[in-house]
Amino acid sequence: MLKRKSVKILAIVLVVFFIIVNITQAPTDTCTWSGTGDHLIDCSDNCFLNTVTDYGNNVVRLYNSGTVYLNTSKITFKRIEVNRPCRLIFVN
Numbered sequence: 634m635l636k637r638k639s640v641k642i643l644a645i646v647l648v649v650f651f652i653i654v655n656i657t658q659a660p661t662d663t664c665t666w667s668g669t670g671d672h673l674i675d676c677s678d679n680c681f682l683n684t685v686t687d688y689g690n691n692v693v694r695l696y697n698s699g700t701v702y703l704n705t706s707k708i709t710f711k712r713i714e715v716n717r718p719c720r721l722i723f724v725n
Contacts, residue, residue, distance in 0.1 A: 676701055676719035682708055695719045 664680035666672040671692045674680055676699030683702075687709040695701055698718040705723050715721050 674701055675699070695721060 662678040662680070663673060663675040664678050664682070666686060666688070669691075671694055672688065674693065674695050676695050676697045679699050679701070681702040681704075683704045685707045688711070690711060693710055693713045694716075695714065696716045696719060700720045700722060702722050702724055703713075704725065706725050713721065
C-alpha cells in the first residue's frame, strides 16, 4: 500500500507528464482529408486546399469562422456546404 507522500509524488509526476505530452504534440488541423468519408473543415484553420484531391461523392463541409481557399484546378467535388460565418474563396 502506498503512503500519502508517495501518492502525492506520483500525482505530481503524472500531472507533469500530462503537461509535457500535451505541449510537445504536433498541432492538428482539419485541412487534410483522410481520404474517406466527408471532409469537415474548421474554417479557423484558414486552409488553402491546393493538393490534387477527388472527393468523389463525399461532401466538403465548412464550419466556424475563418477563410478557406480552394484551388479549383486541383480539387474535384460534387457538393460543398459552407456554414456562416465561414468564407470560401475559389482560386485557380
